[in-house]
Amino acid sequence: MFKIIKRENLVPNIHLIKIHAPKIAEKCKPGQFVIIMPDEKGERIPLSIADWDKEEGTITSVFLVVGTSTFKLSRLNAGDSIPSFVGPLGRASEIDNFGTVVCVGGCYGIGAIYPIVKALKEKGNEVITLIDVRSKYLLYWEEKLKKASDEFIVSSRDGSYGFNGYAPEALKDLIQKEKIDRVIVVGCTYLMYKCSETTKPYKIKTTVSLNPIMVDGTGMCGACRVKIGEETKFACVDGPEFDGHSVDWEELFARRKFYFDDEILSLCEWEKRLI
Amino acid sequence: MKEKELYREEFEKEWRKELRKSIPVKERMKIPRQKMPEREPEERIKYFKEVNLGLTEDQAVEEAKRCLDCANPQCIKGCPVRIDIPTFIKLIEKGKFVEAAKKIKETNSLPAICGRVCPQEIQCEKECTMKKATGVPIAIGNLERFVADYERETGKVDIPEIAPSTGKKVAIIGSGPAGLTVAGELIKKGHQVTIFEALHKPGGVLVYGIPEFRLPKHILNAEIDYLRRMGVEIITDFVVGMTATIEDLKEEGYEAFFIGTGAGLPNFMRIEGENLVGVYSANEYLTRVNLMKAYEFPEYDTPVYKGKRVAVIGGGNVAMDAVRTAKRLGAERAMIIYRRSKAEMPARVEEIKHAEEEGIEFHFLTNPIRYIGDKNNRLIAMECIKMELGEPDASGRRRPIPIKGSEFKMEVDMVVVAIGQSPNPLIPKTTPQIKVGKWGNIEVDWETMQTSMEGVYAGGDIVRGGATVILAMGDGRRAAQSIDRYLKDKR
Numbered sequence: 001m002f003k004i005i006k007r008e009n010l011v012p013n014i015h016l017i018k019i020h021a022p023k024i025a026e027k028c029k030p031g032q033f034v035i036i037m038p039d040e041k042g043e044r045i046p047l048s049i050a051d052w053d054k055e056e057g058t059i060t061s062v063f064l065v066v067g068t069s070t071f072k073l074s075r076l077n078a079g080d081s082i083p084s085f086v087g088p089l090g091r092a093s094e095i096d097n098f099g100t101v102v103c104v105g106g107c108y109g110i111g112a113i114y115p116i117v118k119a120l121k122e123k124g125n126e127v128i129t130l131i132d133v134r135s136k137y138l139l140y141w142e143e144k145l146k147k148a149s150d151e152f153i154v155s156s157r158d159g160s161y162g163f164n165g166y167a168p169e170a171l172k173d174l175i176q177k178e179k180i181d182r183v184i185v186v187g188c189t190y191l192m193y194k195c196s197e198t199t200k201p202y203k204i205k206t207t208v209s210l211n212p213i214m215v216d217g218t219g220m221c222g223a224c225r226v227k228i229g230e231e232t233k234f235a236c237v238d239g240p241e242f243d244g245h246s247v248d249w250e251e252l253f254a255r256r257k258f259y260f261d262d263e264i265l266s267l268c269e270w271e272k273r274l275i
Numbered sequence: 276m277k278e279k280e281l282y283r284e285e286f287e288k289e290w291r292k293e294l295r296k297s298i299p300v301k302e303r304m305k306i307p308r309q310k311m312p313e314r315e316p317e318e319r320i321k322y323f324k325e326v327n328l329g330l331t332e333d334q335a336v337e338e339a340k341r342c343l344d345c346a347n348p349q350c351i352k353g354c355p356v357r358i359d360i361p362t363f364i365k366l367i368e369k370g371k372f373v374e375a376a377k378k379i380k381e382t383n384s385l386p387a388i389c390g391r392v393c394p395q396e397i398q399c400e401k402e403c404t405m406k407k408a409t410g411v412p413i414a415i416g417n418l419e420r421f422v423a424d425y426e427r428e429t430g431k432v433d434i435p436e437i438a439p440s441t442g443k444k445v446a447i448i449g450s451g452p453a454g455l456t457v458a459g460e461l462i463k464k465g466h467q468v469t470i471f472e473a474l475h476k477p478g479g480v481l482v483y484g485i486p487e488f489r490l491p492k493h494i495l496n497a498e499i500d501y502l503r504r505m506g507v508e509i510i511t512d513f514v515v516g517m518t519a520t521i522e523d524l525k526e527e528g529y530e531a532f533f534i535g536t537g538a539g540l541p542n543f544m545r546i547e548g549e550n551l552v553g554v555y556s557a558n559e560y561l562t563r564v565n566l567m568k569a570y571e572f573p574e575y576d577t578p579v580y581k582g583k584r585v586a587v588i589g590g591g592n593v594a595m596d597a598v599r600t601a602k603r604l605g606a607e608r609a610m611i612i613y614r615r616s617k618a619e620m621p622a623r624v625e626e627i628k629h630a631e632e633e634g635i636e637f638h639f640l641t642n643p644i645r646y647i648g649d650k651n652n653r654l655i656a657m658e659c660i661k662m663e664l665g666e667p668d669a670s671g672r673r674r675p676i677p678i679k680g681s682e683f684k685m686e687v688d689m690v691v692v693a694i695g696q697s698p699n700p701l702i703p704k705t706t707p708q709i710k711v712g713k714w715g716n717i718e719v720d721w722e723t724m725q726t727s728m729e730g731v732y733a734g735g736d737i738v739r740g741g742a743t744v745i746l747a748m749g750d751g752r753r754a755a756q757s758i759d760r761y762l763k764d765k766r
Contacts, residue, residue: 002512023513023518023519024518027517027518027519037475041568041574041575041576042576043567043576043577044475044567044577067576068573068576069576072576083475084475084511084512085512086473086475086512086513086514086518087514087517087518088517088518089514089517215559215562215563215567215577216473216474216483216539216562218473218514218517218539218699218701219539219540219699219700219701220483220539220540220541220558220562220699221541221556221558221559221562222541222543222556222558222559223556223559225550226550227550232543232545232549232550237700237701248550250652251550251652254551254552254651254652254653255550255552255652257552258552258580259578259580262572262573262578263578265573266572266573266576266578269573270573270576
């Protein structure tokens with residue numbers, strides 16, 4: 001059993017969870033993920049690592065409530081235990097001195113981009129952090145990210161804060177203004193897709209952290225297979241980060257929707273049991 | 276040769292001599308092979324309960340009487356873990372069921388599992404003298420299962436003698452059949468044994484792969500519990516290579532290692548449409564159903580697609596497990612698509628028979644060449660080609676050759692690819708000192724099961740690349756003997 005140190009509702013529908021897992025904290029690197037189960041009957045859900053503390057022996061993740069298992073997770077509190085927490089999984093982000101790097105984060109990725117921003121900055125990059133929110137009230141970790149970056153930009157789709165529009169548009173503005181050497185995007189699939197489309201004509205290498213459906217997370221089941229160029233890769237062991245210009249996005253969108261009906265049914269059943 | 280002497284010693288015992296004399300050979304040969312009761316096909320396809328129901332006590336004794344107790348028993352040679360088969364069978368004939376179970380456990384700590392999943396027809400039962408004499412071997416597997424179940428159900432499972440502690444720590448990576456066997460052997464020798472398992476439940480393929488209707492989880496859990504009671508520590512949620520490397524574990528004081536991480540990398544055919552929604556690897560499909568209990572969705576959160584027209588590609592045990600699972604989950608047509616003919620199928624005879632009884636369709640000499648999706652990338656059909664058999668290939672089986680122009684389409688809404696697995700690459704990738712072969716399998720000295728790294732041993736599918744439970748256990752047994760020797764010499 002793994003102990004929950006903290007669980008906090010950051011903004012509507014997005015939660016932070018901090019778990020005591022000293023072994024994982026000892027090993028983890030930016031860009032990696034963990035697999036978590038909220039209870040014995042839950043799904044194994046992959047979550048990107050948003051922060052860790054070696055001294056404290058903790059791992060922090062930020063997650064969006066989408067189905068039953070994430071809903072269950074959002075109802076747990078400090079002191080509760082979960083039956084399964086495993087990691088760190090996947091390959092670490094490529095951290096090097098690239099020059100000027102734009103780190104785009106949206107949704108849960110606002111948290112998950114943080115260790116990448118920090119590591120890139122430490123390597124001497126000029127780091128521009130671009131955060132995508134639908135509206136200002138969905139923004140979190142503003143101070144934390146601002147402190148870690150050289151430049152910090154928020155784009156809000158309703159114009160309530162910062163850049164008025166969708167993050168890929170803000171990204172395009174940046175590219176037209178200055179020389180960008182690399183772009184890294186963590187967030188929902190559509191954001192990653194759109195950012196990759198934006199940078200493609202400019203031939204700026206763009207890394208995306210894919211989030212397909214997974215089961216074991218160690219390369220055993222192949223649920224997370226994604227087509228990268230002509231090759232099929234397993235996101236759990238070959239990724240999760242890939243070249244955004246080579247991803248078969250249409251296939252990824254379709255595969256992520258495989259259990260859409262089941263997820264709704266499951267959630268309805270679970271909510272019935274709560275009442 | 277120590278083993279052989281032991282068998283001989285048992286054979287020469289007075290009670291055995293008397294028992295042999297008690298029924299004339301001719302009479303023994305007249306007794307028919309006892310048929311194990313099983314659930315009716317039309318019943319069992321409605322749920323996941325175990326198909327086989329086990330021999331009754333009377334049946335077991337009757338079956339044991341068929342064994343001629345040969346002076347030169349061949350059955351033992353067919354057993355990868357060298358169980359003293361005649362002795363345990365004769366103990367059954369005497370009604371000493373618990374003693375029979377203990378006899379098996381001297382060489383095999385997982386008899387309830389082996390009795391259920393071993394391909395006896397190509398091992399012990401193939402060599403049986405009765406098979407050669409009458410064509411019908413002794414039901415060794417069913418008898419093994421009977422005594423293991425009897426011992427467990429009557430609560431007469433005793434912990435065997437454990438040697439005084441050696442103070443040596445052994446790390447076992449992977450809790451499948453190979454790892455569990457090594458753990459059982461080494462704990463008896465007084466070593467401190469820890470198993471590291473990546474998933475949240477121990478058992479490896481026994482828990483994620485083999486379905487409930489063939490190996491009920493409570494039986495696996497009882498076997499694992501038995502190891503725990505002997506003192507084996509099992510740490511789940513620990514991916515060696517990621518959570519800690521072998522080098523890290525060495526620093527923590529582990530002096531010897533056994534890698535039994537299995538064939539955890541599903542093979543695909545690399546044909547068009549394999550990533551369509553509705554195409555599963557057998558590993559994923561079975562893991563969802565067995566480990567995550569998707570057949571109890573939505574009570575359990577993990578879903579699985581319930582295909583109506585399901586094609587399972589392959590002819591092995593995993594393919595049989597997948598197709599029979601699909602049937603139980605409501606498939607109207609559950610089909611095996613196999614590129615060779617029935618004679619070449621690697622699945623156990625019993626699994627094929629059970630599948631046939633359950634209404635599984637077999638399409639032999641057929642191979643998929645592409646999968647077809649709709650505009651939403653969802654599988655709707657597949658295109659196949661007919662095959663014919665040519666000359667035997669490296670495996671000794673006749674090579675299937677596509678028949679030009681024989682392409683045809685089949686409507687399917689779900690496909691499970693069960694064409695085999697490759698060794699899981701996680702450990703080789705994170706431990707470059709370990710030498711791997713062409714297929715990513717860890718290379719070992721087959722006598723000792725030692726890898727190219729000192730103190731590190733390996734066995735099972737990580738070495739063999741997709742074999743059986745019992746071969747993994749045979750490897751485990753040999754590796755355990757070497758590890759014990761290694762630790763003792765090190766002292």
